[in-house]
Amino acid sequence: MGKKLIHERSTVDNGEIEHFKTLNQRWWSGKSKLQSFNDVRVPYIFNALLLTENIKSVENLKILDVGCGGGLLSEELAKLGAIVDAIDPGSDSVEVARHHASLNPTLVNLTYIVTTIEEHAIENAEKYDVVIASEVVEHVTEKEMFLEACIKCLKPNGSLFITTFNKTIRSWIMGIVLIQEVLNIIPRGTHAWNKFISPDAIRKILEIHNCKTVDVQGIRFNFLSRSWSQSSSTSINYALHAKKIL
Numbered sequence: 001m002g003k004k005l006i007h008e009r010s011t012v013d014n015g016e017i018e019h020f021k022t023l024n025q026r027w028w029s030g031k032s033k034l035q036s037f038n039d040v041r042v043p044y045i046f047n048a049l050l051l052t053e054n055i056k057s058v059e060n061l062k063i064l065d066v067g068c069g070g071g072l073l074s075e076e077l078a079k080l081g082a083i084v085d086a087i088d089p090g091s092d093s094v095e096v097a098r099h100h101a102s103l104n105p106t107l108v109n110l111t112y113i114v115t116t117i118e119e120h121a122i123e124n125a126e127k128y129d130v131v132i133a134s135e136v137v138e139h140v141t142e143k144e145m146f147l148e149a150c151i152k153c154l155k156p157n158g159s160l161f162i163t164t165f166n167k168t169i170r171s172w173i174m175g176i177v178l179i180q181e182v183l184n185i186i187p188r189g190t191h192a193w194n195k196f197i198s199p200d201a202i203r204k205i206l207e208i209h210n211c212k213t214v215d216v217q218g219i220r221f222n223f224l225s226r227s228w229s230q231s232s233s234t235s236i237n238y239a240l241h242a243k244k245i246l
Contacts, residue, residue, distance in 0.1 A: 011146040012089045012116055026187070027070025027096050035072055037163075040219055040228040041134055041239065042076050045161050048215060048241045049130065052159065058082045064128045064153055066117050067136030071097030071110075077132075078110035085128075087113045087120050121149040130159045137164045137202070138195045144205050151209045154244040160211060162240045163219065167196035170235045179221070199238055206242050215241040 028035075049058060059081030065074045068086035070093055078084045078101075088094050091114045101107045113120070117133075131150045140146045150160060165171050172193045180186040203213045217239045218231035230239075 010116055011118060011140040011142045011149070027072060027093070028100055036226065037135075037228050038072060038076050040230060041073065041163055042080075044217060044230065044239050044241075045077075045130075045132065046080070048161070049159060052214065052241075052243070058130075061129045062127060063130040063132065064120075064124075064150075066131060066133045066150060067139070068097060068112065069093045071100055071112065073132065073134055074110060074112070075101060075104070075107065078107050082109065082130075084110045085113060085124075086110065087115050087117065089114065089116045117146060117149040117153075121152040125152050126155050126158075128153050128158060129155055130161065132161045134161070134163045137162055137197060138191060140195075143197060143202075144208075147202070147205050147211075148209045151206070151211045151244055154211075156244055156246045158244045160206070160242045160244065162202060162242075163237065164202075164240075165191065165196040166234055166236060166238055167193070167198050167201075168235050171196055171237075174236050183223075185221075185226075199234055199240055202240060203242075210245045211242045212245055213240060213242045217241075 046058060049055060049061070057080070058077070061082045063077055063082045063084045065077065065084060065086040068074045068088045069090070071086060074084050074086035074097065086097065094112050094114050098112050101110055101112070131154050133146075133150055137143060137146065154160060165175050176191060176193050180191060199216045206213055216234060218234040219228060219237040219239055220231035220233065221228055221237070
């Protein structure tokens, strides 16, 4: 029998899980848009930690990758030497991630778990130095409950990293209409604009739950080079770094 969920409420949108089942063959095929996203999100996380934690590497840091999907970010963090737990409620996506990780026998510091963040937080409170929710917040139904559970997993003074879409007219035109529905750079049907959230809205939720935002950085996609880079504008995509208050 499967594990009985303790929470009657969940942050998981079952429609999203079904949609991502259809994308499982795309996680590691060529250099996908999400794979290339590592080129900007990994340095952002790495540099923020080096700056705020006064460390020279992420080796042996305990990191939780929430909504890991096929493991694109999880593997990169593990290759840097972090001890990574990667969770996702989609068993099919996790199976893809486990299979790909098995091809690299050095990734003994990477563990995949099929679960939700609210369930994981019950037995893993204040366990992690870093919690990451990259391209996940825009897919959950209960954003405050989701973020509260992420913060619960953090050690005092630990770092939370979020990357997601802002909720602006520009993000609708560029992120939904052009990138997703017209050019199909993001598979059609992946995002719904009404689920996007602004940095200010996230900041307010985090403050309620004892977590202070220390940096927000815009991210942009170059259509010609099909590459990502940091930007001064947060109007479409952004990365946010917050610290759990002692």
